[in-house]
Amino acid sequence: MxxxxxxxxxxxxxxxxxxxxxxxxxxxxxxxxxxxxxxxxxxxxxxxxxxxxxxxxxxxxEPARAAVVDAVASVLRIAGIEVERSNNAAPPQSSPSPLPSAGSVSLDVAKQKAPFPVRMPAALGPPERVELADPDDNGVPRVVSALYHGGAIRFDQFDGSAGAFLKQARDAQWVDMGGDMAIWLSGPHTLTYVDRTGAERTATARLATPTLIWEHGQVTYRLEGFTSLEEARVAALSLS
Structure with a gap:
């Protein structure tokens, strides 16, 4: 080194x-x-x-959600309405009672008293009869119903935050309602009303005709009487 x-x-x-x-x-x-x-x-x-x-x-x-739900569930729900698929539904009595305390009023009165915005299908024209049902102590109704074509078509609307109807049907399917999901019942089915206390009013049970059910905002709608889904959809989409 x-x-x-x-x-x-x-x-x-x-x-x-x-x-x-x-x-x-x-x-x-x-x-x-x-x-x-x-x-x-x-x-x-x-x-x-x-x-x-x-x-x-x-x-x-999302567009296929209906098919997925349809495949795995026997109960379909839209706010305020529960639909149970059943092949053994007991037939309702032949003379059902009307909804509790139902009374006929003008459309303007219905709009004033209802706790939600009352809308009607413009495609059906003015309703022949408007009814308010199941009022509280202050007279505020729970359900507003409109009748058309001699009562062959019935349009119910109510606040969907509280259950109001139970249905039993053989055929129930999800359908698209312009962004809102709806339930289409293509055949006759049992319809039972559930009152404010949650009790099933079997006296009101009846055999309902084909019905379209959907929710928009806080309101649930039920359009009964059309045999064609497309005709029911056209009427439903014309709410004003």
Whole structure:
């Protein structure tokens, strides 16, 4: 070894006080931290991708939701109305009672008294009769009904936050109502009213004709009497 080599070694040793060389343990910690940050980054990317995939899936599945629900559920629900598929529904009595305390009023009075916006299908023209049913102590009705074509077509509306009707039917299917989901009952079915106390009023049970049921906002609608789904849909979409 030459004198020059010795001088170089001494100079390198002198540099030790100027350099902050981490201990091996510190290096391991630093490496772990870097790896952890990379791992978190990868998880964030994966999570974002997963969320995006779920969002796309939900959007894609939404139009098919009716078929999915239809395949797995025997009970279909729209706010305030429950439809149970049943092949053994007992036939209702032949002379059902009207809804509790039902009374005929003008459309203007119905709009004033109802606790929700009263709308009517413009496609059907002015109703021949408007009824208010099941009022509270202040006379505020729970259900507003409109009759057309000599009573062959009936249009009920009520606040969907409280249950009002039970139905038993052989055939019930989900249909799209311009963004709102609806239930179409294509055949005769048993209809029972549930009063303000939650009691089933079997005295009102009757055999109802084909019916379209849907909800918009806080109001649930029930349009009965059309044998064609398309005709019922046209009338339902003309609410004004």
């Amino acid at each position: 030459t004198d020059r080599d010795d001088d170089l070694i001494d100079e390198l040793r002198d540099l030790e006080s100027w350099l902050a060389v981490p201990e091996p343990a510190d290096q391991r910690v630093a490496v772990r931290e870097r790896l952890s940050r990379k791992e978190i980054g990868r998880w964030r990317v994966w999570l974002a991708a997963a969320v995006a995939a779920v969002a796309v899936t939900v959007v894609a599945v």
